[in-house]
Structures are given as C-alpha cells and as structure tokens.
Amino acid sequence: MRTHNKAISIIKIAVFLLLCTAFVACKDKSKFEIGGKFENAKPKSKVYLYSIDKNNETAVDSTVLSDKGEFKFANNAPDVDFFKVKIDNNEYIVIVKNGDVIKLDADLSSPTLDYKLSGADEADKLEELNKNRNQYVAKLIALETQFQENVAKNPESRQAIINQMSPELTRVKQEMIDYILKFAMDNTSSLASFYAMNSLNPGDYEQEMLAYADKIKSNFNKNEAVTEFLVRMAKLRSVQVGQPAPEFNMPTIDGKTVKLSALKGKYVMLDFWASWCQPCRQENPHVVQVYNKYKSKNFTIVGISLDKDVDAWKQAVAQDGLTWTHGSELNDFESPTVRAYQVEAIPASFIIDPEGKIIAKNLSGDELDSFLNKTLR
Secondary structure, X not given: OHHHHHHHHHHHHHHHHHXXXXXXXXXXXXXXXXXXXXXXXXXXXXXXXEEEEOOEEEEEEEEEOOOOOEEEEEEOOOOOXXXXXXXXXXXXXXXXXXXXXXXXXXXXXXXXXXXXXXXXXXXXXXXHHHHHHHHHHHHHHHHXXXXXXXXXXXXXXHHHHHHHHHHHHHHHHHHHHHHHHHHHHHOOOOHHHHHXXXXXXXXXXXXHHHHHHHHHOOOOOOOHHHHHHHHHHHHHHOOOOOOEOOOOEEEEOOOOEEEHHHHOOOEEEEEEEOOOOHHXXXXXXXXXXXXXXXXOOOEXXXXXXXXXXXXXXXXXXXXXXXXXXXXXXXXXXXXHHHHHOOOOOOOEEEEEOOOOEEEEEOOOHHHHXXXXXXXXX
C-alpha cells in the first residue's frame, strides 16, 4: 500500500512539473520581478525602484549592480501599475503586476535613453512603443546635429539654414506625434497606451485626449493615475466649445472686482497669461491690435494673470499697453478660476458669446483676427 501511495505521489509531482513546463515557469503570483543588465555603468552603481502614484514617486527598493552590471528587484503590485527603475541620471518606466518577470536591458550611454523590455504583455507593448518612438527621436537628434554643424560652418547663414531644415524637422515631429496617437488609440486595453497619450501636451491635443478618455474609462478602474486623468478629462469636457463658461468673481488690478456674469450681452475674450510667460508677452502686441480693432463691436477682453508678484503683473500690463480689464487671484496655476477653466499651459484663451457660452478656444494671431471678423458683424 505504501509503495502504491508513493507511486501516486511521484505521478502527481510529474504532472505538476509538466504543467509548470507547459506555462514556461511556475510564477509567484504574490510579487513581480524586474531584473536585467546595464551596459557602460560604473561598477557597484546603486539602482533604485520607484513606485509612481499619480504625480508622486516613492523609492520602494534599491540594490547595487553586480560586477557584470546586473540587477534584480522583487516587489508587489496587485494591479497593473507604473514603476520606474533609476540609475544615476537615467530613468526607465516599467509597467508590471504581480506574477510578471520582467527583463530590462539598457546602455547608459544611449543618447535617446532607449531600453529593451520583455517578459509580459505590458512590457512587450511598452517595448513596441519605445522602439518605434525612439526611431523618430534618433532622426530628430540627427537633424539637430546636422543643423549645428551647418551653422558652425556658415554662421552668417543661420536663418537660411533654419528655413531650409525646419520643414523636415516639423515633418518628423508630426510623424512621431501621429504614431503616438495611433498607438494609444489602437492599444486602449494596455496601460502602455496611457503612458503614450500622457507624453503629449494636453493643451495641444484636447480633442484626442477626450476621445481617448472615452475609450478607456472602464479599463483601468483601480489605477489612481488613470482615475485622476478621467476626472480631469470630465472637467475639461465642461469647458469645451458649446458649454456655458464657468462664472468667476476676482479682484482687478485697480482694486475692484470683475464678474463674468456682469459682462453678459458682450462678446468676451478671457486671456490667461502672466508677466513671466515669454510666449504670452510675444502675443500681446497682436492682442492689443485685435482689441483696438473690435472693441467698438460689442467686444471686450478680460486678462486673467497667473502672476503671484503684483508689481511684476502691473509693470507688464503697463509695458505692453494692455488697456482692458485685468484680474488675478495671484496664485499661478492653482488659482480657482484657472482651475475652473482647466488651463494647464499659457497663453490660453476663451471667447464667450453674449449668452455666456464658449464659442472658441486658444485662438491667436491671424486665426483670432479672422474669427472675430466673421463673428462680430
């Protein structure tokens, strides 16, 4: 009987080992592993593992490179999430969950900070994104190098060289952005798509981000960064063209108050800017021209400054000849009105019709002039 039981136990063990082999390895589902090798690293360099929670990073582990430049971490991520491996000034994003065994290899001398990932579906997707995006980055670096070399040879022809090379730089940049957007929209079941989308400037790609938010809203319910993004997109949707403009009541530069609802019946341009914002200051002469051209056509401007320094704000208004109403809550991007309008970069602007509805956003230069010319009849 004992011999029979022993034979059954051996069979069970054999079957278990066979099943393990069929699944490549019996993974520990209670943790994940990230290991790999860094080329051109200083001997015994320290490597850190960071968890990424919303906009915060916390060091959760550290180790020292082996003589061969190898490292290994084991940690916990019950749900798929972002982590960062950092060595010296180099940082590498990884997406993992418990049960993953990730391999990360990188050459610390790489100018594009490219790295190779493998070992799990999310790692494979992130590897795909990084590999293709870095091809565009390499092209941009090569063009920049070529530009510097050409200017060094012919410094007097700098502007001509800029004019000659700008179209190619613009083309490569746009191709890279188009690829990132396509990758994000084609891979909405992968957290790598969220990483891709958030590498873009939200102010430049509002509509694309709103469309992306619609596609992922139930895909990553337990990820705090995604949840925060979806909340932000919901708020952004409330200040799109066609929506009622949020009310505000703020102190003006001359010690009074300005209230949006008090301007009902007029076309109003809200101009978000600051004295320290160079693009804003460069745009101001054109805004002055537009104001003077259309102020007699039921049109006005309210400048909303993100300044914290009252004197710098007042000085900039005087220097740039900005003669319209100016208000500020003097708290940078944390000002209540700035947050209500979801302004994340300046200059930013909203045009509001006499009924208080947003009819245009972020127009500047000739585009602003053309819109007002067609609208204010």
